[in-house]
Amino acid sequence: xxxxxxxxxxxxxxxxxxxxxxxxxxxxxxxxxxxxxxxxxxxxxxxxxxxxxxxxxxxxxxxxxxxxxxxxxxxxxxxxxxxxxxxxxxxxxxxxxxxxxxxxxxxxxxxxxxxxxxxxxxxxxxxxxxxxx
Numbered sequence: 001x002x003x004x005x006x007x008x009x010x011x012x013x014x015x016x017x018x019x020x021x022x023x024x025x026x027x028x029x030x031x032x033x034x035x036x037x038x039x040x041x042x043x044x045x046x047x048x049x050x051x052x053x054x055x056x057x058x059x060x061x062x063x064x065x066x067x068x069x070x071x072x073x074x075x076x077x078x079x080x081x082x083x084x085x086x087x088x089x090x091x092x093x094x095x096x097x098x099x100x101x102x103x104x105x106x107x108x109x110x111x112x113x114x115x116x117x118x119x120x121x122x123x124x125x126x127x128x129x130x131x132x133x
Contacts, residue, residue: 004117010046011078012093017058021074021094021114022107022128026060029095032068049076050118055095071095072103072122074114088115088133096125 012018012031020026033054034045047053055071057064074096079089090113097106103122110125113133119126126132 002121004050004120005083006049006117007081007083008048008050008117009076009078009080010048010051011076012047012051012053012073014044014046016047016093018055018073018093018095020057020060020071020097021112022096022105022110024097024105024107025064026057026097028059029055029057029071029097032056035070047073049073049080049115050121052098053095055097069097069106070099070101071097072118072125074110074118074125075112076115082116090115090133098122098124 016031031053034047035052037045039045051073053071057067075090075094079087081087099106104124110129113131114129
């Protein structure tokens with residue numbers, strides 16, 4: 001997995017409720033796991049910006065409710081620092097659902113801005129992003 005140019009925090013624990021920022025049909029999801037994470041033995045993983053996570057759909061279209069899918073965190077409330085010294089934060093925690101391991105998104109458009117760190121690691125999501133902050 002490609003490294004990103006920021007000093008990230010990991011504010012989203014397993015069980016965190018997040019909004020879905022794409023038009024895949026899901027509205028609200030819960031994080032059930034963090035994929036490709038490096039952690040300490042005995043500790044539960046937490047997710048941050050541009051991390052690959054497993055989610056369970058809580059609200060949305062009836063056929064999507066209850067499904068377990070892969071997603072990428074594109075916005076987080078907790079601020080983090082970029083290498084330039086600026087601090088970035090958003091007003092909500094949001095994810096984009098992906099359909100394969102390469103990071104191709106399930107939806108066709110993303111509502112709201114996404115972080116620049118996401119575009120560095122996931123170019124498929126960057127293609128359909130409207131605003132990159």
